[in-house]
Amino acid sequence: MIVAKRKPVAEIVEMVKEFKRVLVLGCRGCVSVCSAGGEREVEILASLLRLGCKKEGKEINTICATLVRQCDKEYIDAMDEWDGQYDAIVSMACGVGVNFVANLRPFAKVYPGVNTTFMGGSVDQGVWSEQCAGCGNCVLHHTGGLCPVARCAKSLMNGPCGGSVGGRCEIHADVPCIWQAIHDKLTQLDRQKELLTIAPIRDWRSAGHGGPRTSVRDDLTL
Amino acid sequence: MSFNPNIQAYCCHYTSQQSCSENGGGLLEDGFPANITINRLPCSGKLQVSTLLQAFEDGADGVYVVGCPKDSCHNVMGSQRAAKKVLAVKSALNELNVEPDRIEMFHLERGLHPEFIKAAIQMDAQIKKLGPSPFNGGGK
Ligand code: SF4
Numbered sequence: 001m002i003v004a005k006r007k008p009v010a011e012i013v014e015m016v017k018e019f020k021r022v023l024v025l026g027c028r029g030c031v032s033v034c035s036a037g038g039e040r041e042v043e044i045l046a047s048l049l050r051l052g053c054k055k056e057g058k059e060i061n062t063i064c065a066t067l068v069r070q071c072d073k074e075y076i077d078a079m080d081e082w083d084g085q086y087d088a089i090v091s092m093a094c095g096v097g098v099n100f101v102a103n104l105r106p107f108a109k110v111y112p113g114v115n116t117t118f119m120g121g122s123v124d125q126g127v128w129s130e131q132c133a134g135c136g137n138c139v140l141h142h143t144g145g146l147c148p149v150a151r152c153a154k155s156l157m158n159g160p161c162g163g164s165v166g167g168r169c170e171i172h173a174d175v176p177c178i179w180q181a182i183h184d185k186l187t188q189l190d191r192q193k194e195l196l197t198i199a200p201i202r203d204w205r206s207a208g209h210g211g212p213r214t215s216v217r218d219d220l221t222l
Numbered sequence: 223m224s225f226n227p228n229i230q231a232y233c234c235h236y237t238s239q240q241s242c243s244e245n246g247g248g249l250l251e252d253g254f255p256a257n258i259t260i261n262r263l264p265c266s267g268k269l270q271v272s273t274l275l276q277a278f279e280d281g282a283d284g285v286y287v288v289g290c291p292k293d294s295c296h297n298v299m300g301s302q303r304a305a306k307k308v309l310a311v312k313s314a315l316n317e318l319n320v321e322p323d324r325i326e327m328f329h330l331e332r333g334l335h336p337e338f339i340k341a342a343i344q345m346d347a348q349i350k351k352l353g354p355s356p357f358n359g360g361g362k
């Protein structure tokens with residue numbers, strides 16, 4: 001899922017303090033799972049915004065709402081319900097949601113309530129870690145299912161850099177060297193010989209270096 | 223001018239059972255500050271961050287939570303959860319440039335009347351020292 005984290009309250013207060021009515025809009029998708037922008041977090045942020053504005057001697061009213069997803073047109077349509085009731089929107093969805101609201105509501109002033117960080121998973125209760133960088137040309141079949149693009153600080157494609165110590169990354173000592181892990185895993189699977197095959201120089205265009213990417217499924221389009 | 227802070231206490235039913243059993247009457251006689259409002263909960267773990275923030279919105283100058291000792295919560299992890307929520311509010315207050323000491327967590331044994339009153343007096347003194355809440359126009 002997409003992992004996000006609430007922006008500092010002061011930063012959001014600064015964005016909206018000139019408005020009287022703010023729609024705080026959560027998303028029941030990814031940001032709900034990583035406890036950044038679901039229903040509960042919407043309530044908390046709304047309260048913090050009211051308090052933050054109150055402290056500056058301003059009064060704002062908030063509407064708290066949460067859409068099923070903010071990355072689907074049909075769910076954005078549900079926003080009609082609050083038409084005319086707000087002056088600005090703070091979207092607590094990931095950046096995709098903020099973009100979608102901005103795309104589909106050209107006249108709405110929409111502000112981000114969270115910092116969208118990475119695609120990851122929950123490794124422990126309350127802890128998330130990055131697992132995939134969405135590079136568009138997956139190499140996990142060569143690497144025992146462990147991603148060198150997202151999980152190697154240098155995105156190396158051919159083995160460890162030589163800086164790792166005791167199986168830890170030289171850039172972040174608390175992170176395992178993913179190439180060490182790939183090596184261990186392939187050895188365990190008795191596939192270590194595959195590591196001798198040199199990965200060709202990568203074409204990074206699929207990784208978004210050629211502008212925004214789209215994905216079309218002809219079988220699903222109308 | 224003397225400042226009589228509005229303090230909201232959120233107390234676990236089990237911790238405060240004895241203290242509250244006389245409807246607070248006996249408490250006052252024993253020195254429990256009259257400006258503290260006790261809100262009783264089935265378990266402090268039931269508390270939500272938004273409830274604690276709402277107390278500040280509703281005009282509290284200080285807020286505190288009383289739950290069971292960490293390792294002997296009647297509902298296992300309830301008071302530890304409450305302590306985390308209090309920490310979350312502390313960090314939110316910090317972000318808003320408001321003294322985090324306006325909210326505290328106390329872990330108290332069940333039914334200990336004097337300890338319960340001691341915590342209340344401590345909180346009352348702490349908030350009096352901080353002065354009125356900046357959310358109520360009391361910014362320094
Ligand atoms: S808007 Fe973002 S957070 Fe919400 S479901 Fe879509 S991708 Fe996930």
Ligand code: SF4
Pocket residue numbers: 131132133134135136137138139140147148149150
């Ligand atoms: S190789 Fe690319 S697509 Fe595959 S997991 Fe890594 S970043 Fe994601």
